[in-house]
Amino acid sequence: MNIAVIGLQFGDEGKGKIVDYLAEDFDVIARYSGGSNAGHSVLYNGKKFKLHLIPSGVLRGKIGVLGNGMAIDFSVLDEEFKSLRGEGLEPKIKISSRAHVVTSFHKIMDEKEDEIIGIGTTRRGIGPTYETKVKRVGIRVGDVFDDAILLKRLKLATKLWSIYDEKEVEKEARAIREQVRKFKEFIVDTEIWLNEVIRAGKKVLFEGSQAALLDVDFGTYPFVTSSNTISGGMLSGLGISPRSIDKIVGVMKPYMTRVGAGPFPTEIFGKMAEELRDRGKEYGATTGRPRRIGWLDLPLLRYATLVGGVDEIALTKVDILQGMEEIPVAFEYNCSGKRKYPPMHIEKCEPIYMKLPGWKSIEDENLWNYMKMIERETGAKVRMISYGASREETMLID
Secondary structure (H helix, E strand, C coil), X not given: CCEEEEEXXXXXXXXXXXXXXXXXXXXXXXXXXXXXXXXXXXXXXXXXXXXXXXXXXXXXXXXXXXXXXXXXXXXXXXXXXXXXXXXXXXXXXXXXXXXXXXXXXXXXXXXXXXXXXXXXXXXXXXXXXXXXXXXXXXXXXXXXXXXXXXXXXXXXXXXXXXXXCHHHHHHHHHHHHHHHHCCHHHEECHHHHHHHHHHCCCCEEEECCCCHHHCCCCCCCCCCCCCCCCCHHHHHHHCCCHHHCCEEEEXXXXXXXXXXXXXXXXXXXXXXXXXXXXXXXCXXXXXXXXCEEEEEEHHHHHHHHHHHCCCEEEECCXXXXXXXXXXXXXXXXXXXXXXXXXXCXXXXXXXXXXXXXXXXXXXXXXXXXXXXHHHHHHCCEEEEEECCCCCCCEEXXX
């Protein structure tokens, strides 16, 4: 059985831990979108690893695929390789020849554009990399090995965005060649390789980055990422058929967080927000920025499970709310006097709350009632709960 794991909120739900937990039963872990703007924190042998590009499952000796839908910064990939090798780990990866390369001019573009647009990006160059991709002037991994194509694309980008003059093009080309060629042995046509693996009966775990509410089409546009993060993005981001995915697992927390700008109807402030942020260690793995904190938003959760086609849910960080007497949950919106499903512009809506009894342990009946409520609201079964950072602090539910 091939399983997909996606986030159901604004990211940072704990997908890395869930993928790491499931990875032992799979042969291949495949990522399909995003780049170093997303980060997964995984605890392995007592040490915390922060991975931005390499799929979490490589810590378990599995083959990790960086799919064609990704935007790859090879300088970051190099750093991750060195970090893992420094711990005695040798990553086994396959890099798509069709994935796009993040260059220095993409990062410059990102910084300049964010100063004007103010979305609050990580400034890792991911958005501009997808921008050059759809403009058909991007640099794919396989293009780096053809000097004529590489120089042509760099010159086109220079003319379009005036980032640097043509004298610097050759210097940039040399830097890109040097970075990418370090990984030449890992570069393949992953869409062919992956389909052959699936046909051979190997088990594949598809690893999502970021989350449904940041999807470029279905998220809180324009405060979204630049790629498709829901399960549908796996098809184009890896070159696989819908028949290749047997089950979709959505990951969520019993509260919500968000990094950067954008609407957040259930956001809270003050002492309670600070307490939850500290208890949950809610600081970005990529930027270190403190995450915004809010209560669970059921209208958005229902929407995310719908567009994500979610079959089962993994509920993480239940320990963070442990000990609270009551837990607020937004069950619907009031939008201009009407109660309704999430509209396109949720910033115009006020959440309507109910309060549920809190829990004192993972055996507490109130926690199990909370999970039943999530199942009723989403139509998806809660099959996993996580109550700590280690793999052992995870429970499967029959």
